[in-house]
Amino acid sequence: MTGILDMPVVPPCNRLQGDPPKVGIRPVIDGRRRGVRESLEDQTMGMAKAAAKLISENLRHPNGLPVECVIADTCIGGAAEAAACAEKFRRENVGVSLTVTPCWCYGAETMDMDPLTPKAVWGFNGTERPGAVYLAAVLAAHSQKGLPAFGIYGRDVQDATDREIPEDVREKILRFVRAGLAVAWARGKSYLAIGGVSMGIAGSIVDPHFLESYLGLRYEMVDTSEFIRRMDEGIYDQKEYERALTWVKANCVEGEDRNPPELRPSREKKDRDWEFVTKMVMIARDLMVGNPRLAELGFGEEALGHNAIAAGFQGQRQWTDHFPNGDFLETMLNSSFDWNGIREPFVVATENDYLNGIAMLFGHLLTGTAQIFSDVRTYWSPSAVSRVTGHKLTGIAENGIIHLINSGSTALDGTGQQSIDGKPAMKQYWEITPEEVQRCLKATTFRAANVGYFRGGGFSTEFTTRGGMPVTMSRVNLVKGLGPVLQIAEGYTVDLPDQVSRILIDRTDPTWPTTWFVPVLTGEGPFRDVYSVMSNWGANHGAVCYGHVGADLITLASMLRIPVCMHNVPEERVFRPSAWSRFGAMDPQGADYRACACFGPLYGRY
Secondary structure (H helix, E strand, O other): OOOOOOOOEOOOOOOOOOOEEEEEEEEEEEOOOHHHHHHHHHHHHHHHHHHHHHHHOOOOOOOOOOOOEEEEOOOOOOHHHHHHHHHHHHHEEEEEEEEEOOOOOHHHHHOOOOOOOOOOEEEEOOOOOOOOHHHHHHHHHHHHHHOOOOEOOOOOOOOOOOOOOOOHHHHHHHHHHHHHHHHHHHHOEEEEEEEOOOOOOOOHHOOOOHHHHOOEEEEEEEEEHHHHHHHOOOOOOHHHHHHHHHHHHHOOOOOOOOHHHHHOHHHHHHHHHHHHHHHHHHHHHHHHHHHHHHHHOOOOHHOOOOOEEEEOOOOOOOOOOOOOOOHHHOOOOHHHOOOOOOOOOOOOEEEOOHHHHHHHHHHHHOOOOOOOEEEEEEEHHHHHHHHOOOOOOOOHHHHOOEEEEEEOOOOHHHHEEEOOEEEEEEEOHHOOOHHHHHHHOOOOOOEEEEOOOOOOEEEEHHHHHEOOOEEEEEEEEEOOOOOOEEEEEEEOOOOOOOHHHHHHHOOOOOOOOOOEEEEEEOOHHOOOOOOHHHHOOOEEEEEEEEOOOOHHHHHHHHOOOOOOOEEOOOOHHHOOHHHHHHHHOOHHHHHHHHHHHOOOOOOOOO
């Protein structure tokens, strides 16, 4: 494959408007001078520095840039110092607030009052000073004022001189910060709909109020005719296009054309389609984040883009009945690499299903990895698999499998050809090697589009995801009278024997990417069995993220006030603001609904 093994890793950069959000750390202290405060200064500021070190050493932004922490200039003993800290945080673009203390402090005088900043309080578990008493008091103040905060308190008592952060505290700090940064990244950015409603799919009926009220996202929309305008008027980088087309021809292998012979496009038509869809990738990217090169070419307005942190492409049917489909566009943008090198993946939803696109965005912001967009197509019971193929499902697949197969396209990372500790994985782009890029491309063929679905032609991505990856499938749904809800299913990808997989895939469409998914079962409710997961899924699409990140998604959803309608995350991993237990500690799911309804969307009433 030409040019793969010398692919560069694109240096971390922020391709969106606005500086990366920072983490603000607030060391809060007992304000009494003449002995009390002075005795606590070093320990309190030491907690802040330890937290900053933990965060900066373990987290990166999804674009690869380091996460920066900002510590208040002084410990905070009262309202004046709290105000000085707030002003510093405003100047420094702090998007997440962590308060730390080993002692009693004056809760309502020292607390963070910014209503839009996710906030947590770490109270040191030590007997010398009542850090736990302050933690309880200030969390009560947060609840009373309608400013939910996460409480962090170590399980085991530490000595006052102990500067280590216990493992349970580390886990909660990092989970809180990951989710808080995701909230901060989305704020002020855009969701770009390229086209409108696809085939009546409700998820592509974009609701601006949901985006604005819950996520702080601007809704932007352009008609798909913009592709034709830019192609006709040359509003793209011609030099990049020539380089891209050379790379595509060398590295994107055509698969078998499964269309009936009388309907197969000619070689000339396929060659034109490759040129067309390569330009589509570039134009969609430029629409999302702009391209300075366009300004040099005299297209200043187009050079700016829409500051889109996520997008969706309508495709079917108004576009695909006449023009080549958007599968290659979605594949290449969602992947962690293209002809420019190994870089941060974009988030682009098939069929402009923005509700699935938002779930993809959540996964990307939390992990930095590429996301799989799939139809939640079929539940295959063990008996059905046996009847159709003669194969008996075993291992974690013994209770049945869910066929995730995308009628659009998905990231090449979804092949599972990257690895961590020798096991299949989807990695953050700065960890991906050129050899892994080569394996992803080698495992993929690009088949001529099924003209029954896509009359205009084009190419669809075809691969089968390697088994053995821990993954989390999620989806946002809107319900009239309720608002948004999030559903989560942690599970694993599985391998089937090639012959068995081929039989099952050919019953649907061999030109689309397949992931065989098995959720982790709990024996209860929607996770009683695999069929129940399929039966309770709220729409025809799901977003799949590498890793078991359900706990992070639950924390993020609580920050945004989106209740979680189903999940299989163990109770001990669930981390929500302390106020949630006030709404029913004996009924966590019901409490989640009641708390989200009471506090309302983060950015205003829906």
